[in-house]
Amino acid sequence: MGRDELCITVPSLFHCPISLDVMNSPVSLCTGVTYDRSSIQHWLESGHDTCPATMQVLSSKDFVPNLTLRRLINLWTSSTSSPSPADLEEKVIVWMEEINSAKFERCLDSIVEFVSRGEVNRRFLATFDGFLETIVGVLSVNGMQIRVLETVIRILSLIVLENGVNEKLHKLIFKSYPNSNCLPSFISILRNGSLESKMACFTVLESVTTDNESKRFIAGVENNFLPVIIHLIKIDNDDQELHDVVLSFLIAVSVTRSIKSQLVQLGIVEVLSNIMSSQNAAISVVEKSLKMMSIVCTCADGRSALSSDQKCWGGDSEETNEGLENGNGGCRGGAVEHVLFVQG
Structure with missing residues (x-):
C-alpha cells in the first residue's frame, strides 16, 4: 500500500x-x-x-x-513512514477489538486521523473485512455517549463515498432491523450534536437511503425521525448549508403519499414558505424549497395547506405586493401559484 x-x-x-x-x-x-x-x-x-x-x-x-x-x-x-500492509492490518484489528470492548477513547480519534489522510487510507479501511460491521454496531447500542456517536458518524461520512460502501451500509442499517436499530443514534446527533455532526448524518443517510423500502422505514411514524428533521430546520433557520442538506434529504425520501401527508401534518408547508420568503435564503435553498413544495402538492393535504398559507400567497400588505412586483417578496414572486398550477 x-x-x-x-x-x-x-x-x-x-x-x-x-x-x-x-x-x-x-x-x-x-x-x-x-x-x-x-x-x-x-x-x-x-x-x-x-x-x-x-x-x-x-x-x-x-x-x-x-x-x-x-x-x-x-x-x-x-x-x-508508510507502514506495511501487515502492520496496517494489525492496527485495524486492534481498533476493532477496542471498539468491541467499548474502549473508544483513543481508537476512534485515531481512525478519524487515519481516514483523513487520504483516499488510499479510506479505501483500505472501507474494504477491511468486518470493519464496517464493527463501527456500525456502535450506532445500535442504546445510551451511547454523544461524542462517541459523533465520531462514528464522522468516520462513516468520510468513507461512505468509497466504492461499494453505501450498499454495505444500507444493508447494515436497514436489513438488520429489528435486531439492531441505528436510527435512535442518528436522532440523538440531530438533537444534541454539533452542526458538523448533523451535516455528516445527512451525508450518510442520503447515501444509504437508496430504495423505497428504506425511505418508508426512515419516514415511519414509529421512528419519530421526520419530526426531528422538521424541528431542526425550524430552529436553525439561519444556517443555509444545513437547510440545503436537509431539503436534499427530504426531497429524496418523499416518495409515497403517506410520507408527504406526514410532512404536511408536521408543518413542512409553513417551513418552506418561511424559507422562500426570507431575503437571506440562498438560491440553492430556495430552489430546493420550491422543489419540495411541488412534491408535497401532489397530495391533497399539501395543496390544502399551501392554499391556506397566507405567507405563500403574500396577503394584501403593501410590503408583500411590492416584493412580488420586484420578484423577491411573498414566496419569490408567484412561484407558489406556479406550483399549484402545475399540480392542478
Whole structure:
C-alpha cells in the first residue's frame, strides 16, 4: 500500500539549504546554519570558505553534529513512514477489538486521523473485512455517549463515498432491523450534536437511503425521525448549508403519499414558505424549497395547506405586493401559484 504523498508536509527546518532534501546527518557550521553532512563536505572540499546560506567567510571549517535536529527528524520520519500492509492490518484489528470492548477513547480519534489522510487510507479501511460491521454496531447500542456517536458518524461520512460502501451500509442499517436499530443514534446527533455532526448524518443517510423500502422505514411514524428533521430546520433557520442538506434529504425520501401527508401534518408547508420568503435564503435553498413544495402538492393535504398559507400567497400588505412586483417578496414572486398550477 503506497503513501498518499499529498498528505505529508515536510517541516522546512528539516531541509538541507544546499540539497533541499531532508537531512540524514545534520551538522552545524560556526555560523549556526545547519546542513546535511555530505552536502556541506562537498561544498568545503570544492574550495569554498564561506557559509552557503549567509555567504559569511568561515572563521573555521569545522562543524558539529546537530543532535537535537537529528532526533526530531528521526521522530518525524518514523511517524510519517508508510507502514506495511501487515502492520496496517494489525492496527485495524486492534481498533476493532477496542471498539468491541467499548474502549473508544483513543481508537476512534485515531481512525478519524487515519481516514483523513487520504483516499488510499479510506479505501483500505472501507474494504477491511468486518470493519464496517464493527463501527456500525456502535450506532445500535442504546445510551451511547454523544461524542462517541459523533465520531462514528464522522468516520462513516468520510468513507461512505468509497466504492461499494453505501450498499454495505444500507444493508447494515436497514436489513438488520429489528435486531439492531441505528436510527435512535442518528436522532440523538440531530438533537444534541454539533452542526458538523448533523451535516455528516445527512451525508450518510442520503447515501444509504437508496430504495423505497428504506425511505418508508426512515419516514415511519414509529421512528419519530421526520419530526426531528422538521424541528431542526425550524430552529436553525439561519444556517443555509444545513437547510440545503436537509431539503436534499427530504426531497429524496418523499416518495409515497403517506410520507408527504406526514410532512404536511408536521408543518413542512409553513417551513418552506418561511424559507422562500426570507431575503437571506440562498438560491440553492430556495430552489430546493420550491422543489419540495411541488412534491408535497401532489397530495391533497399539501395543496390544502399551501392554499391556506397566507405567507405563500403574500396577503394584501403593501410590503408583500411590492416584493412580488420586484420578484423577491411573498414566496419569490408567484412561484407558489406556479406550483399549484402545475399540480392542478
